Amino acid sequence: MIQTIDLRGTRPTPAELLAAVPRAATSVTVASDVAAALIDDVRARGEAALLDQAERLDRVRPAHVRVPASEIAEAVAGLDPAVRTAIEETIRRVRIASAAQVPPRVTTTIADGAVITQRWQPVNRVGLYVPGGKAVYPSSVVMNVVPAQVAGVSSLALASPPQSDHAGRVHPTILAVAGLLGVHEIYAMGGAGAVGAFAYGVPGLGLDPVQLVTGPGNVYVAAAKRLVRGVTGIDSEAGPTDILVIADAAADPRLVAADLVSQAEHDELAAAVLVTDSAPLAAAVSAHLAELATTTTHSVRVTAALSGPQSAIVLVDDLAAAAAFSNAFGPEHLEIQTADPQAVLARIDNAGAIFLGAYSPVSLGDYVAGSNHVLPTGGQARFSSGLGAYTFLRPQQVVDYxxxxxxxxxxxxxxxxxxxxxxxxxxxxxxxxxxxxxx
Known part of the structure; x- marks a missing residue:
């Protein structure tokens, strides 16, 4: 099912490592033409374009693009108590971690009467995108909204695709979490069109342009964010998810396989990669993957992801080589399941978020770890970072001589x-x- 890449006995150069990295066949570039057409349509026709796109792409035509306050209140009232408790705990933890990301104002005296002050100023208005295709992501509402609020953003607009299962409304759980967080400007719009609406505004909806668009999405959302960059800011081109696990003979192959499957269930284009210096572990993980892929809820999706060119088991000579491969891959999520995770961590430069040991699975970070799960995908962790309060802040130097x-x-x-x-x-x-x- 999953391919094996054997790099044992080789000493690949950095360029050769980059070439050996498994990637999905569909790239952001391939989706750019489609995304550009959708954005242009929204710029030209506004709300009518968003309604037509919803009907064509989401298979439902919402009664209205801007969500009425009554729908938000109804969703909050109907939220399952257990889900509400979990969301409130997630909010609490993410708020604590986000607060630690706000740099202090620093004043430096260069000479007598010569002062430079470094301040961090939030953007005023942000568009937050919450996907809603193959799954529902109320946790992404928290991950987008909380750091923006902590940073001091004064105006927040949220977009999520209309749901055919909910009569064209935004998913009620997403509405409920937004309501709990005090976000009331919500739009039933998705994909590249939503990104374009945020960037250029839609006067007929009372949707003003934003200064920054954040949030994960599919390859078309990532392409749209690339296209509007320069008109507005973006966090990163967060497309299909990926996980890379560095493991040695000390790792439990059942847990490694379970973690790979947990991310593969997101999308057929999700990447699941194991890098190990243990051939027996690789064989055991492969066997567990074959079993899990047939029994997990989203079996078809998982099987497609694991069988795709973006997923692999990579055999290397040692953990130093494993770290080098990981740095070339630039994983969104990096798990280190080795006898000494800290020793491997010391060799890691590029990763969106890092999870150490058997009891820090990526699923923890997806929900209640306190870390943010909006992270750079597709190798972009080699040069960019995940979402945080700092994403919404701009450093400004104030000169006073x-x-x-x-x-x-x-x-x-x-x-x-x-x-x-x-x-x-x-x-x-x-x-x-x-x-x-x-x-």
Whole structure:
């Protein structure tokens, strides 16, 4: 079912490792043309385009795109008590972890009368995307909303696809969690069209453009986020999920297999990768995967994901080689199930979130660990990070020099401006000290 990549006895270069990394055949680039057409349609026709797209792509035409307050209140009232308790605990934990991500304001005195203040300013308005295709993700509401609130974002709009099973409404559990968090600007819209609506606004709906779009989604959502970047900010191109497990002979193959399946059930394009220096463990995990794939609830989806080119069992000579492969892969979720996880962790540079030991499965991070589950996928952890309070903050340097402090460096400014053939830069400083400049 799952392919095996045997790198034992080789010393691949960084470029060769990148080439050996398994990836899904469908990329964001392939989805770009479709996403661009959907965005252009929303820009041209607004609400009518969103309704038509819902009917075509979500198989239902919502009665209204903007969700009435009455529907949100109804969803909150109808939320299952056990789910509400779990959500409230998740909110509490994510709020604690997010608060730790807000950097303090720092003031630095460079010289007498020369002060630089580093402040972190939140964006004012954010569009939060919560997927709703093959599964429902109330946990993603928490992961998007809570860090934005902690950062101080004042205006939050949330979008999630209309559900054919709920008469074209946003899934009631998503509405309920949004209501619990105080988010009342909610839209029944999904996919690339929703991202375009956030970026450009839809005047007919009272939807103003946002400064930042965050949240996971399918490959078309990821493509849309790439297309609107520059018009608005994005967190990352969070597409189909992936998990990479580094394990040695000390790992329990049943647990490794269970964790790989837990992410494979998200999507046929989900990537599940085991990297190990133990051939017996690899064989045992493969056997457990074959069994689980036939018995798990979403068997067809899991089998497709595990059989795809994006999933593999990778054999390496040692754990140093395993870490090197993981760094090249840049996993969204990295589990380290080895006799000494900390030793392997010391070699890891690139990962969205890291889970250490047998009792820190990715499922924990998906829900109540306190960490955020909106993470970079498709190898983007090699250069970007997951969602956090910092995502919604912009560092700004505030410069405050007095007269004598500026005079002390005026000569340096004049010299540098002359060297760059930009004399007006120096003139702007010396003008402050010329005769009559201070009236």
């Amino acid at each position: 007095g007269r004598e402090a500026l005079l002390a460096v005026a000569g340096h400014i004049a010299a540098l401006s002359a060297a760059e053939a930009l004399p007006a830069h120096g003139d702007a400083v010396t003008a402050r000290f010329s005769a009559g400049a201070e009236g």
